[in-house]
Amino acid sequence: MAEPRAQDLPIAPAAGGASLSNGTGTGPSQSANGKASAMAAEAAPVLEVRDLKKHFPVKKGLLRKTVGHVYAVDGVSFTIGRGETVGLVGESGCGKTTVGRTLLRLVEPTSGQILLDGKDVTNLSKNEFRPYRREMQIIFQDPFSSLDPRMTAGQIVSEPLEVHGEGDRSQRRERVAELFRRVGLRPQQMDNFPHQFSGGQRQRIGIARALALNPKLIIGDEPVSALDVSIQAQVINILMDLQKELGLSYLFISHNLAVVEHISHRIAVMYLGRIVEYADKKTIFTAPRHPYTEALLSAVPVPDPRVKRKKIVLDGDVPSPVKPPSGCHFHTRCPIAVARCKEESPALVEKAPGQFAACHLR
Amino acid sequence: MTSTNAATAPAANPKAATPAEGALLTVQDLTTYFFTRQGLVKAVDGVSFELQRGETLAIVGESGCGKSITALSLMRLVPDPPGRILDKSRIVLDGVDVMKLDESAMRKVRGNDISMIFQEPMTSLNPVMTVGDQIAEVLLLHQGMTKAEATAKAVDMLRLVKIPTPEQRVREYPHQLSGGMRQRVMIAIAVACNPKVLIADEPTTALDVTIQAQILDLIVELQKKLGTAVILITHDLGVVAEAAQRVIVMYAGRKVEEASVEDLFGASLHPYTRGLLASIPRLDLIRGAEDTSPGRLQEIPGIVPALHDLPKGCAFAPRCTYADERCKAEYPAYEEKRPGHWAACWKSEIVAGGTNG
Numbered sequence: 001m002a003e004p005r006a007q008d009l010p011i012a013p014a015a016g017g018a019s020l021s022n023g024t025g026t027g028p029s030q031s032a033n034g035k036a037s038a039m040a041a042e043a044a045p046v047l048e049v050r051d052l053k054k055h056f057p058v059k060k061g062l063l064r065k066t067v068g069h070v071y072a073v074d075g076v077s078f079t080i081g082r083g084e085t086v087g088l089v090g091e092s093g094c095g096k097t098t099v100g101r102t103l104l105r106l107v108e109p110t111s112g113q114i115l116l117d118g119k120d121v122t123n124l125s126k127n128e129f130r131p132y133r134r135e136m137q138i139i140f141q142d143p144f145s146s147l148d149p150r151m152t153a154g155q156i157v158s159e160p161l162e163v164h165g166e167g168d169r170s171q172r173r174e175r176v177a178e179l180f181r182r183v184g185l186r187p188q189q190m191d192n193f194p195h196q197f198s199g200g201q202r203q204r205i206g207i208a209r210a211l212a213l214n215p216k217l218i219i220g221d222e223p224v225s226a227l228d229v230s231i232q233a234q235v236i237n238i239l240m241d242l243q244k245e246l247g248l249s250y251l252f253i254s255h256n257l258a259v260v261e262h263i264s265h266r267i268a269v270m271y272l273g274r275i276v277e278y279a280d281k282k283t284i285f286t287a288p289r290h291p292y293t294e295a296l297l298s299a300v301p302v303p304d305p306r307v308k309r310k311k312i313v314l315d316g317d318v319p320s321p322v323k324p325p326s327g328c329h330f331h332t333r334c335p336i337a338v339a340r341c342k343e344e345s346p347a348l349v350e351k352a353p354g355q356f357a358a359c360h361l362r
Numbered sequence: 363m364t365s366t367n368a369a370t371a372p373a374a375n376p377k378a379a380t381p382a383e384g385a386l387l388t389v390q391d392l393t394t395y396f397f398t399r400q401g402l403v404k405a406v407d408g409v410s411f412e413l414q415r416g417e418t419l420a421i422v423g424e425s426g427c428g429k430s431i432t433a434l435s436l437m438r439l440v441p442d443p444p445g446r447i448l449d450k451s452r453i454v455l456d457g458v459d460v461m462k463l464d465e466s467a468m469r470k471v472r473g474n475d476i477s478m479i480f481q482e483p484m485t486s487l488n489p490v491m492t493v494g495d496q497i498a499e500v501l502l503l504h505q506g507m508t509k510a511e512a513t514a515k516a517v518d519m520l521r522l523v524k525i526p527t528p529e530q531r532v533r534e535y536p537h538q539l540s541g542g543m544r545q546r547v548m549i550a551i552a553v554a555c556n557p558k559v560l561i562a563d564e565p566t567t568a569l570d571v572t573i574q575a576q577i578l579d580l581i582v583e584l585q586k587k588l589g590t591a592v593i594l595i596t597h598d599l600g601v602v603a604e605a606a607q608r609v610i611v612m613y614a615g616r617k618v619e620e621a622s623v624e625d626l627f628g629a630s631l632h633p634y635t636r637g638l639l640a641s642i643p644r645l646d647l648i649r650g651a652e653d654t655s656p657g658r659l660q661e662i663p664g665i666v667p668a669l670h671d672l673p674k675g676c677a678f679a680p681r682c683t684y685a686d687e688r689c690k691a692e693y694p695a696y697e698e699k700r701p702g703h704w705a706a707c708w709k710s711e712i713v714a715g716g717t718n719g
Contacts, residue, residue, distance in 0.1 A: 230662035258642065261643060298575075299572050
């Protein structure tokens with residue numbers, strides 16, 4: 001199932017950042033071909049992202065002169081099919097959250113294209129974008145700060161309906177009650193305030209709010225990271241049930257590999273603004289190609305004392321995205337790096353059917 | 363140290379005499395309550411355990427289970443008011459009854475005999491002091507070193523926790539360091555005086571996965587090198603399996619299970635522990651598994667009860683699939699169900715019959 005769609009993955013990240021571009025740059029033509037084949041094989045993906053970049057300026061001094069850029073997202077491309085979950089993993093500062101926000105245009109992309117249902121929405125004005133925004137919703141990490149403490153749970157969930165002028169007051173209330181039931185809350189709790197709910201229940205309110213407008217795609221930005229393990233399982237199950245019932249697509253952003261593994265169909269691993277590996281989950285977890293993916297997987301502690309695994313402990317910290325290392329961003333920590341890695345940025349290419357990796361050596 | 367030896371005498375209490383023999387740290391009936399406007403919060407309710415020399419004991423549980431308050435109680439750092447460690451609690455560290463020490467004697471114990479690593483390295487370091495001065499501070503205070511000696515030792519400590527170019531880093535401020543390095547500095551401060559007991563409260567939770575692995579390795583390595591006993595407080599069962607020898611599981615302020623790591627992960631006897639183990643997605647299971655379509659995770663229904671309003675019987679009964687009338691009426695006895703394997707559950711024999719996780 002991943003094969004036909006995988007082809008429409010543009011190889012654009014090869015081009016790298018504006019300042020570092022020394023890749024082979026096979027981007028646009030390939031992606032056009034890929035698109036056609038994907039259309040033929042299956043319905044168009046819900047979301048297609050092509051060579052997305054977001055560089056935040058770093059300003060200094062009295063005149064706020066731009067002295068550099070944070071290369072938060074530096075040429076990211078992927079697609080999400082209908083009813084599919086794509087997991088986006090990486091460590092803090094790798095740009096995974098910025099990818100999510102850029103898709104919703106909560107931050108404006110520097111360059112690249114975002115296609116929703118085949119329609120380019122990258123450069124639409126705020127008003128033009130509004131109807132598309134209902135198709136994409138987001139669930140935030142922190143269930144405590146993402147709900148307005150002065151609104152009741154019911155008001156929070158019905159707000160998107162009001163903004164988009166859906167139904168009258170009683171119809172909206174009915175819809176909210178239905179959404180409450182759907183996420184496992186009692187409709188009687190509609191008039192309670194967020195502080196009267198537990199963390200897990202608050203996250204359910206966040207999910208109900210995201211569902212209100214019947215979106216096609218939900219972006220979950222670390223949606224279970226702030227929850228206790230036993231509650232985490234409840235929320236993950238709800239998300240998976242909803243996907244089955246409503247045919248939703250998810251972009252699931254998380255640093256927790258085990259959670260991503262559980263919920264996703266395909267997984268993209270990010271490091272310093274770029275995707276370093278992209279494949280279906282079984283391939284990622286059983287036969288990773290990129291040394292970073294390998295190290296990341298091996299670093300996760302296994303909750304079984306009988307399992308004695310070979311751990312690859314990486315030295316040092318993630319370098320700053322303001323001054324990413326030359327060539328392959330990972331070469332400073334890579335256990336197998338050679339001279340070439342320092343100079344030449346590896347392209348994200350298909351190493352095996354459906355498995356893309358950006359590494360010179362593997 | 364010598365001044366505290368006088369306090370050893372009261373430890374000749376018949377109750378404590380036997381366990382105090384071999385154990386480095388003996389905790390008996392530790393009870394810490396908070397007196398709040400909502401009512402009495404029994405944060406830690408009658409917790410007892412022993413810690414052997416050089417051993418790593420993990421305390422696991424979800425937020426609000428009392429694991430961090432247990433740690434703070436051991437250091438006697440519970441804010442009073444609203445909190446109070448009840449008088450019946452006994453904490454005996456290497457023959458010294460810590461509960462009987464006055465504040466100035468306690469200050470000599472903290473950082474010297476028992477020290478602690480906190481979760482948030484950014485908020486627990488002083489932003490306006492160089493990391494060198496922060497390490498030197500404990501040495502000046504406890505070891506009576508001169509400023510020059512302490513600074514030289516600070517460099518050694520940074521080297522011990524594997525910070526590159528320690529001579530330069532010693533003069534830097536916390537904001538100049540990454541999260542992982544800050545946690546290394548915290549560890550350097552904590553082990554500078556070569557404590558007998560090191561309490562690590564969620565030491566890797568705020569860190570990235572690859573950094574987590576580094577820090578966990580460092581703690582295990584230092585423990586071997588220095589012979590420190592470690593109390594590892596965490597919610598991450600993976601970390602427990604990797605670093606600890608013995609585990610205590612806490613729920614709603616009480617100990618519900620205690621066993622060796624092998625027994626707990628292999629054949630846990632409490633339904634809460636079973637539920638926890640079953641509810642975490644496992645990376646190692648997919649490798650080699652044929653069916654990779656995402657299945658449902660086993661969940662523990664309901665939520666952790668509020669600590670000021672605990673049910674009458676077993677606190678876990680409202681969420682437990684095994685619970686019956688007795689569980690709801692009567693708190694289960696904490697018993698040794700198997701050699702070295704303790705649990706507080708009326709149904710542990712039925713639980714033991716079920717498959718684990």
